[in-house]
Amino acid sequence: MTGLRIGRLVLLGVVALLVLGGFAAGDVTVLSGSNLSSMAVFAVEVGIIAFGQTFVICGGDGGIDLSVGAISGLAEVLTGMLIRSGSPWPLAVLAGVAGGAVMGLINGMAATLLRIPAIIVTLATMFMFSGLALVATTGINIDLTSAPPAFLAIGQGKLLGLPFQLVCLYLPILVLLALLQHRGVFGRALYLTGTNALAARLAGISVGRLRATTYVIAGTLAGIAGIIGAARLGTATPEGTDQANLISIAIVVLGGASIFGGDGSVLGTALATVVIAIADYGLSYNDYNPIFQAGVIGVILVIVVLAENVLRHRLERRAAAKMEEGTV
Amino acid sequence: MSVHAGMEAAPARNWPGLAAGREVALLVALVAVALAVSIVSRGTFWNPVNIRSLMVTSAITAIPATGMTIVILTGGIDVSIGSMLGLVAAIGGLAFEAGWPLPLVAPLFCATGGLLGLVNALVILRGGVPPVVATLGTLSIFRMCVFLVLGSNWITAIPPGLTTIFIATRIGPLPMVSVIALLLMAGAAVILRAHRGGRHVYAVGNNEEAARLSGIPVRRIRLVSYVLLGVCTGAAALVQLGQSPLVQTSTGTGFELSVIAAVVLGGTELAGGRGTLLGTLLGTLIVSLVTDAIVLMHIQPFWGGVVLGLIILASVGAGHLGQMRRQEVI
Numbered sequence: 001m002t003g004l005r006i007g008r009l010v011l012l013g014v015v016a017l018l019v020l021g022g023f024a025a026g027d028v029t030v031l032s033g034s035n036l037s038s039m040a041v042f043a044v045e046v047g048i049i050a051f052g053q054t055f056v057i058c059g060g061d062g063g064i065d066l067s068v069g070a071i072s073g074l075a076e077v078l079t080g081m082l083i084r085s086g087s088p089w090p091l092a093v094l095a096g097v098a099g100g101a102v103m104g105l106i107n108g109m110a111a112t113l114l115r116i117p118a119i120i121v122t123l124a125t126m127f128m129f130s131g132l133a134l135v136a137t138t139g140i141n142i143d144l145t146s147a148p149p150a151f152l153a154i155g156q157g158k159l160l161g162l163p164f165q166l167v168c169l170y171l172p173i174l175v176l177l178a179l180l181q182h183r184g185v186f187g188r189a190l191y192l193t194g195t196n197a198l199a200a201r202l203a204g205i206s207v208g209r210l211r212a213t214t215y216v217i218a219g220t221l222a223g224i225a226g227i228i229g230a231a232r233l234g235t236a237t238p239e240g241t242d243q244a245n246l247i248s249i250a251i252v253v254l255g256g257a258s259i260f261g262g263d264g265s266v267l268g269t270a271l272a273t274v275v276i277a278i279a280d281y282g283l284s285y286n287d288y289n290p291i292f293q294a295g296v297i298g299v300i301l302v303i304v305v306l307a308e309n310v311l312r313h314r315l316e317r318r319a320a321a322k323m324e325e326g327t328v
Numbered sequence: 329m330s331v332h333a334g335m336e337a338a339p340a341r342n343w344p345g346l347a348a349g350r351e352v353a354l355l356v357a358l359v360a361v362a363l364a365v366s367i368v369s370r371g372t373f374w375n376p377v378n379i380r381s382l383m384v385t386s387a388i389t390a391i392p393a394t395g396m397t398i399v400i401l402t403g404g405i406d407v408s409i410g411s412m413l414g415l416v417a418a419i420g421g422l423a424f425e426a427g428w429p430l431p432l433v434a435p436l437f438c439a440t441g442g443l444l445g446l447v448n449a450l451v452i453l454r455g456g457v458p459p460v461v462a463t464l465g466t467l468s469i470f471r472m473c474v475f476l477v478l479g480s481n482w483i484t485a486i487p488p489g490l491t492t493i494f495i496a497t498r499i500g501p502l503p504m505v506s507v508i509a510l511l512l513m514a515g516a517a518v519i520l521r522a523h524r525g526g527r528h529v530y531a532v533g534n535n536e537e538a539a540r541l542s543g544i545p546v547r548r549i550r551l552v553s554y555v556l557l558g559v560c561t562g563a564a565a566l567v568q569l570g571q572s573p574l575v576q577t578s579t580g581t582g583f584e585l586s587v588i589a590a591v592v593l594g595g596t597e598l599a600g601g602r603g604t605l606l607g608t609l610l611g612t613l614i615v616s617l618v619t620d621a622i623v624l625m626h627i628q629p630f631w632g633g634v635v636l637g638l639i640i641l642a643s644v645g646a647g648h649l650g651q652m653r654r655q656e657v658i
Contacts, residue, residue, distance in 0.1 A: 062598075064460065114645040117598040119405070119460065123588065124640040131633030139630060246468055249461065259458045291577065295472020302451060302465035309456040 043277035052218030060194030060261025070129035072226030073240025080236025104219015108212030133238035155232025194262030395557030403600030411470035413580035421483035445558020486573035533600025
C-alpha cells in the first residue's frame with residue numbers, strides 16, 4: 001500500500017505504549033476504564049479533523065488547511081443556533097455538516113481555481129470563518145444543555161460500554177476513508193497527483209477538481225468534529241475544536257505523511273492520533289496547563305520530523321558507501 | 329509561473345511592469361479605504377489621537393513585516409513570531425523587573441529575538457524540517473516557554489521611558505516608532521534593490537538550484553533572513569511595551585497573522601522571489617486601517633477578521649487571475 005509503511009506503524013505503536021506506560025508509572029489510575037474512555041473521546045474530535053488534513057496534505061502543491069479549527073467552530077455554532085431556534089436536531093446537525101462542506105468548497109475553489117497558495121487561502125478563511133462564528137454568537141458560548149437528549153447522545157452516549165462517537169462515527173469514518181484511499185480509484189489518483197501533478201494531468205486526472213475535493217472532505221470532517229464537541233460539552237463554542245490546526249498537522253506529520261504530498265495514510269494518522277491523545281490527556285490528567293500541552297505537542301512534532309530526517313540521511317549515506325564498496 | 333520567474337531575474341524590466349502595477353493598485357485601495365472610513369466615521373477618523381495611534385500600530389506591525397518579507401522572498405515562512413514576541417517581552421520584562429537600565433535591556437530584546445530566529449533557522453536548515461511545520465512547532469514551544477518564564481504572573485515594571493521615547497517623542501508629525509520603522513524599511517529596500525546580498529535573496533527565492541550553482545551561499549542567505557526576522561521581532565516586542573506596558577502569557581498571540589497578512593497583501597508571493605517592501609508598507613497600512621476602522625465605526629470587533637480575510641482573498645485572487653490571463657497568451 002502506498003503511503004503506509006509497516007515500520008512507521010510499529011514505531012508509533014511502541015511510542016504510544018511507552019508514553020502510556022510512562023504516565024501509568026507515575027499514576028496507575030490513568031489506566032482506569034473511565035480515563036481511557038475520556039482519552040478516546042478527546043481523540044475522536046482531533047482525529048476526525050486530522051483525517052481531513054491527511055487528504056489535503058496528500059494532494060500536494062503545498063496543500064494544508066489552517067482553517068479546520070475555524071470551520072469546526074462555525075459549524076457547531078450553526079448547529080447550536082438552529083437547535084436553540086427550535087429546529088429538529090437532525091436537521092440542525094445536517095446543516096452543520098453541510099456548512100462544513102461548503103466552507104471546505106470555498107477553500108478548495110480558491111486554492112484551485114484562483115491558484116492562491118493553500119496557506120494564504122486557509123489563513124484568510126480562518127479569519128473569516130472564526131470571525132463569522134464570533135459575530136453570530138457575539139463571542140458567547142451557546143448553551144445546549146436543554147437540547148434533545150438524542151442530540152447530546154452524539155457526544156455523551158455509550159454503546160457496549162464504549163463512547164458512542166468512537167464506535168458509531170470515528171471507526172466507520174476511518175474504515176470508509178481507508179477504503180477510499182487504499183482500495184479506490186480516488187486514492188490512487190490522489191497519490192499520483194501529490195507525487196507528480198503533471199503526470200496525473202497527462203493521465204487524464206482532473207487535478208484541480210481532485211484537490212478541491214480534498215478540501216471539501218476536510219471541511220465536512222471538521223464540521224462533524226465540531227458538532228461532536230458541541231454535543232459532548234452541551235455548549236457550542238465559536239472557538240471550535242481547541243488547537244485543531246497545530247494538533248491535526250502534528251498528527252498527520254507524525255503519522256508518516258510527507259508535507260510535500262503524495263504520501264501518508266489515514267491508518268498512520270489514526271495511530272498517531274492515539275499517541276497525541278495519550279500525551280495530551282496524560283498531561284491534562286496531571287494538571288498541566290493547556291499552553292503546556294500545546295508546547296509538548298510542538299516538541300513532539302519538531303523532534304519526530306528532525307529524528308526522521310537525521311535517520312534518513314544516515315541510512316542514505318550508508319547505502320551510498322555500500323554502493324561505492326561494491327563498485328571497487 | 330516559470331515564465332514570470334524568469335523575468336524576475338531582470339529586475340530593471342520587472343519594476344515598471346508587474347510589481348509597480350500591484351503597488352499602484354494597493355495605493356488606490358488604501359486611499360479608497362481611508363476615504364470610506366472618514367466619510368462613514370463622519371471625520372472622527374482624522375482626529376489626531378486616532379491618526380497617531382494608527383501610526384504607532386502600523387509601525388509595530390511594519391518592523392517584523394520587513395523581516396517577514398525577506399524570509400518569504402527566500403521562499404520560507406515563519407508562523408512563530410507571535411509567540412516569539414511574547415517570549416522576548418517576557419525575558420526582557422524580567423530584566424526590567426530586576427532593575428536593569430533601558431540602554432542595557434534594549435539590545436537584550438534584539439539579541440533574544442535573533443537567538444530565537446536562529447533556533448528556527450537551525451531546525452529548518454540543519455534539520456531539513458519544512459518551514460511551516462518547524463515554525464508551527466516553535467509557535468507552541470515558544471508559547472510554552474513564555475508560560476514557564478512568567479507562570480501566571482504579569483510583569484508591569486516597564487519603565488515609562490519606553491513610552492516617552494518611542495511613542496510620545498515626535499519628529500515632525502511622526503512618532504519615533506514610525507520614523508524607526510520607515511528608516512528600517514527604506515534601508516532594507518535599498519539593500520534588497522541594490523546590494524549584492526539583497527539580489528541574492530531574490531535569486532534564492534526564484535530558483536534555489538540555479539542560485540546554488542552560480543555560487544550564492546543559499547543556506548547562509550536563508551539563515552540570515554530568519555535571524556533578521558527574529559531581531560525585528562525583538563525590536564517590535566520592545567516598542568510594543570511602549571504602547572501597552574504589560575507582559576502576560578498571552579502577549580503577542582495572533583501577531584504573526586497580521587504580519588503575514590500585511591506581507592501577503594503587499595504582493596509578496598509565498599513561492600518566493602517576488603515582492604517589494606513598498607508593497608509590504610502599503611499592506612501594513614491597509615491591515616492597520618481596517619482594524620482601526622472597525623473600532624471607529626463601533627462595529628463588533630469580530631468583523632475585523634471577516635473583512636481582513638475577504639480583503640486577502642480578493643486581493644491575492646485578483647492578482648493571480650490577472651497573471652493567469654497573461655499566461656494564457658503564451
